[in-house]
Amino acid sequence: MVEKSIHRRLVAILVADVVGYSRMMEADEAGTYETLKERRSHVLYPVVRAHGGRIVKLMGDGVLVEFASAIDVVEAALELQRKMAEANAGVPEPSEILLRIGINIGDVIGEGSDIYGEGVNIAARLEALAEPGGICMSEKVHNEVRGKIPVVMKDLGLVQLKNIAAPVRIFGMETARALLQTTLSRGREFTTIAVLPLTNMSGSTEQDYFADGLTEDIITELSRFRNLSVVARNTTFSYRGQSVNVAEVGRQLGAEFVLEGSVRLAGQRLRASVQLIDTQTGAHVFAERFDREMADIFAVQDQIVDAIIGRLFFNLQEVAGAVRARSSTTDISAYRSWLRAGAAWRNGDEQGARGHMQEAIRVDPTYAPALASLGLLYAYWRFSEPDAATDAGLEVECQEYAARAIAADRNDPFVLTSVAACFLLVGKIDEALRYSDIAISMSPRDMNVLVARGMILSYAGMHEEGLALVERGCKFEPLLPPAFLSSLGDCYYLARRFDAALTAYGTLIDPPYFFRLNQAACLAQLGRAEEAAIITRAMPAAFDADVYARNTAKICSLSEDAELWLNGFRKAGISIAQFSHRRPAKG
Structure with missing residues (x-):
């Protein structure tokens, strides 16, 4: 028997789905169907064509699309969300067509006009994690478009996706819909924090890895908090090894708070110090010092991250309220x-x-x-x-x-x-x-x-x-x-x-x-x-x-x-x- 060859290719994948589609169909089946059909004809199809994409298949209220490049797929996703938001203008909120979009780059198997593989599965999982009217992308896509597309991307950390063996680092993107909601005081507001690289005080550059790893762990864990916006690692690590005015750096990065600190390894003991600083006043919100035995370096790292996250949990919310209270704006939110x-x-x-x-x-x-x-x-x-x-x-x-x-x-x-x-x-x-x-x-x-x-x-x-x-x-x-x-x-x-x-x-x-x-x-x-x-x-x-x-x-x-x-x-x-x-x- 002749074995059938498998055709693989690397593609950029977009998966989109309508938010609350079942609810909308239950309320107005005929009207929802006609609106969705109209949006496909006047928004989806033209956007996909303009960016060189191919619609692989429609899946009820969803769609699977492939593109040749990360730039193409992200630009298409942004335009798709923007035009959907424009089309929703004047439409009663229960009848709005809102999309969640997931984007990934991956190796796929082509069979006829369809595509399969883990690359598609990850994109589908990311779609489910996206905000209504928003976009969620894998780290692979983020690395390809970073600095090339003028859009805010938030590091959401490592996430274990269903039926995917290894955790995937994901990023959320602020879209035209989200910006519109913010203008109307209906969107989410965030408290922004920048985590500067912890300074290695051990006197040996060989210990830099521990300070850097601890910093990255703190950034990852803080990124899990939905009302907390964390400045990207690549941005804050550009200050590594520099003597800086922490409050000024925070203001440059648009952060209300900055976390800084140091790590010292001496024999079998480790000491880590951290301070949380309010960038508007330069005042310390809190400062903590952690002393641990180094029996298991990774266990110690986890303990310190646990402690820092635990101390930040209430302090950030408490002080964020004070920051908002002294803000010059009088808008209700x-x-x-x-x-x-x-x-x-x-x-x-x-x-x-x-x-x-x-x-x-x-x-x-x-x-x-x-x-x-x-x-x-x-x-x-x-x-x-x-x-x-x-x-x-x-x-x-x-x-x-x-x-x-x-x-x-x-x-x-x-x-x-x-x-x-x-x-x-x-x-x-x-x-x-x-x-x-x-x-x-x-x-x-x-x-x-x-x-x-x-x-x-x-x-x-x-x-x-x-x-x-x-x-x-x-x-x-x-x-x-x-x-x-x-x-x-x-x-x-x-x-x-x-x-x-x-x-x-x-x-x-x-x-x-x-x-x-x-x-x-x-x-x-x-x-x-x-x-x-x-x-x-x-x-x-x-x-x-x-x-x-x-x-x-x-x-x-x-x-x-x-x-x-x-x-x-x-x-x-x-x-x-x-x-x-x-x-x-x-x-």
């Missing part, structure tokens, strides 16, 4: 309201946080972080103020916010995590596990993701695994918000470590009452019934401890965990109505 809500939440002002979130979605009804946060805050409200649990519509409302957040942005780890926590608090553990699993695969060092995932695992019955994640997430931040301390205490309690849980709950000054109620359960489990009774006797008249206790038991996946909570509350002197544990329903 959803992002600014979201930052204010975050500050209120970290300070224990639940009502203030809800108010700022409501303002954010008033400004932009599709602002996914605010929608997700509102879903979580309303779910949390049922615990912090159990009388709110009597509101039959509250549970429905928080899930509606969660659904709107996912519809607006399914690729943001913060959104996914907030939605997962919301589902946990309404007793839908399977949905909580699903969304938190996606979030932690996308952003494994994000404190918010770690703590929420750990809390969810603990309530799902995986106590030690969940506790380990929450402990890791809380390790580096000395001023933890109430929700983090509550999660830490809950995970210790479920792991039957009542002393540690008691310490976690007791960390805050003047905590919400339900923290005190959890303290009482810990004391009771430790045999300190009199101390527990003092807490329960001081219960505010408006606080319904019975409802709170049953709400807590309801979200446990295991009946023995539900009984553990109820037993602790009963021992503390709380009268609880009859309770029958049933495994929380699937979403």
Whole structure:
């Protein structure tokens, strides 16, 4: 038998897909079909021809196109998004045709008019990661067009794509659609940070690799945060070895903050120092020093990156709010309201946080972080103020916010995590596990993701695994918000470590009452019934401890965990109505 030859070639690949196509077809099947057909004829086909591309195939609401060069495919993608945005002018938002575009360069197999191979698969995966109206490209494409096309590209770091063995570094591009949204105050705003190369203070150039590797790791991890814009590595590394005015460099790069530091290796010990600097004032936001044994250099590198990311997590959001507040502009923005809500939440002002979130979605009804946060805050409200649990519509409302957040942005780890926590608090553990699993695969060092995932695992019955994640997430931040301390205490309690849980709950000054109620359960489990009774006797008249206790038991996946909570509350002197544990329903 004669073996059939395989024809391979290297091509630039574009995959595009219509955002929310199923929803649009359900609302207006005939109108959506006609609009899409018109856009293909008047936008897609002319743009592809103008840039020398070939439409390989149409796939329902999607298209696969091949080009001969990276420049051609990127210019075509930019023009396609620009013309789609122009065609949407005057069209009601639900009827707009928005594209996500993924671009890759790769070796493909040609069979007839079709093409196959990993190069096509990667482009398809990148399309799913692109913003609505945006473009996502592989590092291969970025390297080919860098400096040749005047467009902003954001390094989004290494991403593990489904069914692709090796991680792929990806870049997002600011398009005409995104610029239009920014003008209308409906797009995302970013806090921009530049990470300067860490200085090797060891006295040996042979150790430069470690300082450079640590710098690159920090850039990669920071790039995972969706509301954080990180200046590209190639730009900041041009300052390597230079004596610079850090605040001035930050202003030159358009960065609100600069992270700088040094690394010193001496024998079997390593010392790293880092400082975060506000470029508008030159003031240090924070400074940290890390001393480690060098038993495993790569483990040490991971520990330092963990520590730096952990310390940056809250400090950046806190100081970003201050920077926005002193800005000369008076424009209202959803992002600014979201930052204010975050500050209120970290300070224990639940009502203030809800108010700022409501303002954010008033400004932009599709602002996914605010929608997700509102879903979580309303779910949390049922615990912090159990009388709110009597509101039959509250549970429905928080899930509606969660659904709107996912519809607006399914690729943001913060959104996914907030939605997962919301589902946990309404007793839908399977949905909580699903969304938190996606979030932690996308952003494994994000404190918010770690703590929420750990809390969810603990309530799902995986106590030690969940506790380990929450402990890791809380390790580096000395001023933890109430929700983090509550999660830490809950995970210790479920792991039957009542002393540690008691310490976690007791960390805050003047905590919400339900923290005190959890303290009482810990004391009771430790045999300190009199101390527990003092807490329960001081219960505010408006606080319904019975409802709170049953709400807590309801979200446990295991009946023995539900009984553990109820037993602790009963021992503390709380009268609880009859309770029958049933495994929380699937979403």
